[in-house]
Amino acid sequence: MIEAQDLRAGYGDGADILNGISLTAGRKELVTILGPNGCGKSTLLKTIAGYLKPRSGGVKMHGKDVSTVPIHEKVRHHRVGYVPQTDNVFRSLTVAENLRLGARGLDRATTARRYDALMEQYPVLASKQGRKASALSGGERQILSLARALIAEPEILLLDEPSAGLSPLMLHEVFDAIAGIRDSQGMCIVMVEQNAFEALGVADRAYVLSLGQVAIHAPARDLLADPAMRALYLGGHVA
Amino acid sequence: MVQFIFDTLFRAADLALIAVALSAVYSLIRFPNVALVQYAVVGAFVGMALQQQGVPIVPAVLLASLLVGGIAQVFNAVIFQRLLRLDPAIALIGSLALSMVLSAGFLLGFGPAAQRFSVQVAPATRVFGVRVTEMQVLTGGLTVAILIAFALLLFRTPLGREMRAVSTNPVLAAATGVNTARVTGLVVFLSGVIAALGGAMLALRGSVSIDMGTNMLLPVFAAAILGGLGNAFGAVFGAIVIAAAETLITNLNFGPIVGQDHVFLPASYAPAASFALLVAVLLFRPRGIFVSEVTRV
Ligand SMILES: Nc1ncnc2c1ncn2[C@@H]1O[C@H](COP(=O)(O)OP(=O)(O)O)[C@@H](O)[C@H]1O
Numbered sequence: 001m002i003e004a005q006d007l008r009a010g011y012g013d014g015a016d017i018l019n020g021i022s023l024t025a026g027r028k029e030l031v032t033i034l035g036p037n038g039c040g041k042s043t044l045l046k047t048i049a050g051y052l053k054p055r056s057g058g059v060k061m062h063g064k065d066v067s068t069v070p071i072h073e074k075v076r077h078h079r080v081g082y083v084p085q086t087d088n089v090f091r092s093l094t095v096a097e098n099l100r101l102g103a104r105g106l107d108r109a110t111t112a113r114r115y116d117a118l119m120e121q122y123p124v125l126a127s128k129q130g131r132k133a134s135a136l137s138g139g140e141r142q143i144l145s146l147a148r149a150l151i152a153e154p155e156i157l158l159l160d161e162p163s164a165g166l167s168p169l170m171l172h173e174v175f176d177a178i179a180g181i182r183d184s185q186g187m188c189i190v191m192v193e194q195n196a197f198e199a200l201g202v203a204d205r206a207y208v209l210s211l212g213q214v215a216i217h218a219p220a221r222d223l224l225a226d227p228a229m230r231a232l233y234l235g236g237h238v239a
Numbered sequence: 240m241v242q243f244i245f246d247t248l249f250r251a252a253d254l255a256l257i258a259v260a261l262s263a264v265y266s267l268i269r270f271p272n273v274a275l276v277q278y279a280v281v282g283a284f285v286g287m288a289l290q291q292q293g294v295p296i297v298p299a300v301l302l303a304s305l306l307v308g309g310i311a312q313v314f315n316a317v318i319f320q321r322l323l324r325l326d327p328a329i330a331l332i333g334s335l336a337l338s339m340v341l342s343a344g345f346l347l348g349f350g351p352a353a354q355r356f357s358v359q360v361a362p363a364t365r366v367f368g369v370r371v372t373e374m375q376v377l378t379g380g381l382t383v384a385i386l387i388a389f390a391l392l393l394f395r396t397p398l399g400r401e402m403r404a405v406s407t408n409p410v411l412a413a414a415t416g417v418n419t420a421r422v423t424g425l426v427v428f429l430s431g432v433i434a435a436l437g438g439a440m441l442a443l444r445g446s447v448s449i450d451m452g453t454n455m456l457l458p459v460f461a462a463a464i465l466g467g468l469g470n471a472f473g474a475v476f477g478a479i480v481i482a483a484a485e486t487l488i489t490n491l492n493f494g495p496i497v498g499q500d501h502v503f504l505p506a507s508y509a510p511a512a513s514f515a516l517l518v519a520v521l522l523f524r525p526r527g528i529f530v531s532e533v534t535r536v
């Protein structure tokens with residue numbers, strides 16, 4: 001569903017942050033991107049999403065070249081959902097309004113049905129529908145940002161550190177939910193993560209980045225099992 | 240007292256539409272476009288010119304407002320977007336420069352004399368002992384109606400929700416499929432329309448001269464900042480506060496303080512009130528009178 005080929009990208013006229021990254025992710029697959037802070041994980045996701053134009057290389061979705069399609073068109077025409085790492089809710093809008101924005105372009109009946117389903121799935125949101133998102137806790141905001149992307153039922157979901165700021169309990173809940181979506185809806189999910197162990201626990205494959213390049217690409221299971229890998233890259237948490 | 244309330248409300252009506260327009264665009268493009276006060280003058284002048292060409296007054300005002308909306312978009316695309324890429328401060332200075340150029344253009348195009356719409360002037364009536372003209376009531380009512388319409392658009396429609404979304408978080412708005420450039424363009428257009436309507440209301444109540452924009456700059460700016468720049472309806476509140484301060488400073492008898500019977504400040508001191516309030520707010524509440532999280536358009 002996603003094929004990124006030899007991507008090079010950077011900000012403004014600054015140096016390349018991505019130095020030729022190739023990545024694939026298929027239907028019903030959860031791919032996680034790991035690596036130390038500042039190695040370019042978010043930049044990679046932004047380039048796939050369409051916030052950044054690749055300087056060279058390309059991105060294909062559903063077999064079509066979408067390298068230069070801006071994010072708002074990808075969302076509309078290529079069924080892509082994206083949850084940024086920071087500022088991932090509309091703070092001055094209510095929980096309900098956040099979700100309605102996620103459901104932009106859907107008809108009323110569909111919106112209402114999915115809205116109710118999400119409320120059932122995430123009771124923390126149901127009790128705060130009329131509250132401003134700025135009044136939510138960090139964990140509740142993460143859930144809201146995920147729900148906002150899910151209400152559109154994307155086929156491709158790009159998540160930038162969905163576990164940031166979550167308690168260990170919430171973290172497992174959110175990861176289970178993400179794995180559940182992959183299985184039930186056959187979604188293609190690319191998830192950047194800091195909590196490497198937990199991410200590898202639910203992911204199918206992993207890319208470990210270093211200095212804007214893919215240092216390791218392996219099935220998640222193998223990475224978890226390899227003691228050398230654990231010591232070198234995971235060490236409990238990626239620094 | 241009744242006189243004071245009426246004076247304040249009419250003055251607030253003068254300021255409100257333009258201040259709301261200023262605040263609304265600020266919420267999306269992050270710099271206060273002070274040229275909006277001149278867009279108001281353009282709206283009034285073009286409306287009057289159209290009327291002189293035989294267009295009835297209502298379509299003349301509407302047409303002029305739409306035209307100014309278009310002009311606002313053109314200036315935004317051609318000038319301000321470029322300056323903004325450099326720095327918001329440069330864009331602000333650019334908007335001041337544009338104001339001066341427009342002001343000079345008015346002098347060439349319309350001459351120095353004050354102009355008015357040709358409308359039948361009904362004699363003033365007395366309400367609660369206060370002299371009120373029909374036009375004051377009509378334009379005051381229209382101003383309130385325009386503000387309500389804008390509020391409904393903003394808070395009760397999907398489009399308004401998108402506008403607020405782009406204002407709070409443009410990156411995320413794009414991720415929900417909103418074309419942020421289009422929404423921003425639309426708000427810029429609306430700001431031009433609203434400012435022009437504000438100018439037309441002013442012209443209908445009295446007359447408009449080429450320096451109206453320059454004179455309005457300080458109180459409008461102060462009202463928008465008082466309400467918390469970017470908080471459109473805070474600007475209405477700011478307009479009322481500024482209007483009350485201006486009315487007060489020119490109606491207060493300073494006689495007792497200086498040991499005389501009657502000492503009133505001349506009306507030309509009214510801007511001093513806005514200026515003093517502006518400085519006070521910037522010192523103590525730089526983000527406006529309302530606390531932290533405000534609903535930004
Ligand atoms: N908006 C930006 N403008 C310029 N440089 C940026 C921007 N965002 C990130 N960078 C730089 O790009 C590099 C990679 O950042 P990022 O992709 O956010 O890393 P990660 O998500 O892996 O922590 C860092 O050196 C960072 O400073």
Ligand SMILES: [Mg+2]
Binds near residue numbers: 042043085160
């Ligand atoms: Mg990151």
